[in-house]
Amino acid sequence: MDLSEGMEQLAKNTQFCKDCHAIADAEQCSICADERRDQRSLCVVEDIRDVLALENTSTHKGRYHVLGGLISPMDGMGPSDLTVDELVERVESEGIEEVILALSATMEGDTTAFYIYRKLGDLPIRLTAIARGLPVGDALEYADEVTLSRSFQQRVPFETTLHR
Amino acid sequence: MQDVILQDLRLVHFKNHSQADFQFSPKLNALVGSNGAGKTTVLDAVHVLCMTRSYFHSTDSHCIQFEAPFFVAEGRMRVGETETPVYCGLKRAEKKVFKADDAEYPRLADHLGRFPVVMISPSDRDLITEGSEARRKFMDGVIAQSDKAFLDALIQYNRALSQRNALLKYFAANRTFDASMLELYDSQLCQWAPVIHSARKAFIESFEPRLKHYYHWMAGDREEVGIAFKSGLLEHSMEHLLQDKLAKDRVLQYTSVGPHREDLIFTLHGEPLQRVGSQGQQKSYVVALKLAVFDALKEALGIKPILLLDDIFDKLDAQRVEGLIRLVNEHHFGQIFITDTHPERTALMVKEVNEEAKVLDLSPKQ
Ligand SMILES: [Zn+2]
Numbered sequence: 461m462d463l464s465e466g467m468e469q470l471a472k473n474t475q476f477c478k479d480c481h482a483i484a485d486a487e488q489c490s491i492c493a494d495e496r497r498d499q500r501s502l503c504v505v506e507d508i509r510d511v512l513a514l515e516n517t518s519t520h521k522g523r524y525h526v527l528g529g530l531i532s533p534m535d536g537m538g539p540s541d542l543t544v545d546e547l548v549e550r551v552e553s554e555g556i557e558e559v560i561l562a563l564s565a566t567m568e569g570d571t572t573a574f575y576i577y578r579k580l581g582d583l584p585i586r587l588t589a590i591a592r593g594l595p596v597g598d599a600l601e602y603a604d605e606v607t608l609s610r611s612f613q614q615r616v617p618f619e620t621t622l623h624r
Numbered sequence: 625m626q627d628v629i630l631q632d633l634r635l636v637h638f639k640n641h642s643q644a645d646f647q648f649s650p651k652l653n654a655l656v657g658s659n660g661a662g663k664t665t666v667l668d669a670v671h672v673l674c675m676t677r678s679y680f681h682s683t684d685s686h687c688i689q690f691e692a693p694f695f696v697a698e699g700r701m702r703v704g705e706t707e708t709p710v711y712c713g714l715k716r717a718e719k720k721v722f723k724a725d726d727a728e729y730p731r732l733a734d735h736l737g738r739f740p741v742v743m744i745s746p747s748d749r750d751l752i753t754e755g756s757e758a759r760r761k762f763m764d765g766v767i768a769q770s771d772k773a774f775l776d777a778l779i780q781y782n783r784a785l786s787q788r789n790a791l792l793k794y795f796a797a798n799r800t801f802d803a804s805m806l807e808l809y810d811s812q813l814c815q816w817a818p819v820i821h822s823a824r825k826a827f828i829e830s831f832e833p834r835l836k837h838y839y840h841w842m843a844g845d846r847e848e849v850g851i852a853f854k855s856g857l858l859e860h861s862m863e864h865l866l867q868d869k870l871a872k873d874r875v876l877q878y879t880s881v882g883p884h885r886e887d888l889i890f891t892l893h894g895e896p897l898q899r900v901g902s903q904g905q906q907k908s909y910v911v912a913l914k915l916a917v918f919d920a921l922k923e924a925l926g927i928k929p930i931l932l933l934d935d936i937f938d939k940l941d942a943q944r945v946e947g948l949i950r951l952v953n954e955h956h957f958g959q960i961f962i963t964d965t966h967p968e969r970t971a972l973m974v975k976e977v978n979e980e981a982k983v984l985d986l987s988p989k990q
Contacts, residue, residue: 531808533790538805567783571808578804
């Protein structure tokens with residue numbers, strides 16, 4: 461099997477969790493399948509690397525929602541390329557009480573957060589964002605564990621992050 | 625007031641210097657030698673240590689000597705009693721390593737303003753002849769050295785602008801339009817535009833008297849120069865401008881209004897300098913502009929920047945050079961580096977300077 465065949469095989473076998481859209485080895489990933497996790501809290505991240513980074517800190521007791529990217533017209537990424545609609549659907553149907561936005565401290569992260577904020581608009585949930593202990597311009601996955609868990613714990617209502 | 629002083633400099637594979645070591649005078653350093661001896665290169669290396677990048681090349685790797693694998697430029701900066709080793713190294717195809725006190729910065733921009741520098745070079749004429757981007761860069765470079773909030777706003781603004789332009793292109797290519805998507809970026813542009821605009825406006829207002837002062841010093845006081853700010857934001861808010869030009873922007877597929885379209889207008893007797901100014905007047909204007917920058921930085925940062933004078937005799941006649949030396953002797957300037965192709969002329973100048981002066985001959989050893 462050469463490399464391109466291998467890649468093809470990989471692509472064919474890769475599946476995404478039906479709930480959180482993280483790469484998974486089954487229909488549902490092990491986090492979503494874990495009933496001990498808080499079903500009312502959802503942490504929104506860009507991709508699987510952020511899930512791993514946050515899991516390393518063990519600060520988030522709930523489940524995740526993986527967007528699959530950030531809104532960035534320069535990179536050809538629009539809202540329809542992300543799982544935002546799926547997020548709205550989950551929030552409406554799964555009895556979610558808190559949505560925590562854990563996106564990169566970049567312009568693209570801010571834009572995506574704002575877009576989600578508008579989409580979730582009037583739903584009766586607590587929308588929070590992780591605190592900006594992270595240096596501006598840094599991706600979540602590069603933050604060290606201490607910084608990341610601290611900014612997670614010190615999360616703030618999303619509204620207060622607008623027009624910093 | 626304290627001076628920024630580069631005490632020494634070591635270069636490895638930096639442009640045409642394979643390996644070189646220099647010890648500098650805290651006052652006047654004259655670099656002499658024939659064309660191609662690498663005098664200007666030394667000035668540029670000083671600029672790199674102060675500003676993290678070359679004055680002449682926008683691509684860092686252009687500073688690596690031909691066919692060499694890397695460059696290193698390092699030296700010790702002194703301000704008052706505090707000595708700071710500064711290091712810049714670049715391997716081909718790798719990320720530049722820039723350190724002060726043996727530590728890298730979280731962000732390279734954090735170095736700006738610590739060791740301010742002003743370069744006066746023949747290429748400054750570009751400020752007059754080139755497009756508005758050169759003039760915005762010039763003014764932003766000065767403001768950013770003493771105003772970090774300005775630099776942050778500029779970075780954020782440019783990022784949002786690129787995204788907005790990409791979105792406009794996407795709309796055109798797909799024959800679609802989504803006002804709420806555009807709003808995502810408009811709101812960010814509107815957040816940062818006033819920060820950038822007002823910082824530039826304040827800068828120009830305080831800058832003009834300094835410019836006039838140095839121009840009079842250069843060319844006598846019968847000639848009246850000025851510097852004006854051209855900006856749509858002087859009359860309208862960013863919100864208004866974006867709204868007003870939306871149809872146009874959609875056709876153009878880029879954003880046609882905002883701080884990224886602002887410009888400086890250099891004037892002589894109220895007319896555009898480029899049109900009415902002689903070669904000599906234009907030269908005097910850019911030197912005055914740079915000396916005014918020196919004063920602006922000195923005041924904003926509370927330290928005297930290093931002054932780099934590349935081929936200054938091309939611009940100044942004997943009388944002006946005398947005036948310059950007078951300013952040196954009156955402690956108006958701090959450390960100065962000057963290049964010259966005529967050793968005799970340099971020797972004469974050095975004799976006039978009261979303070980410790982050093983002549984560094986870069987001619988190839990016989
Ligand atoms: Zn899952």
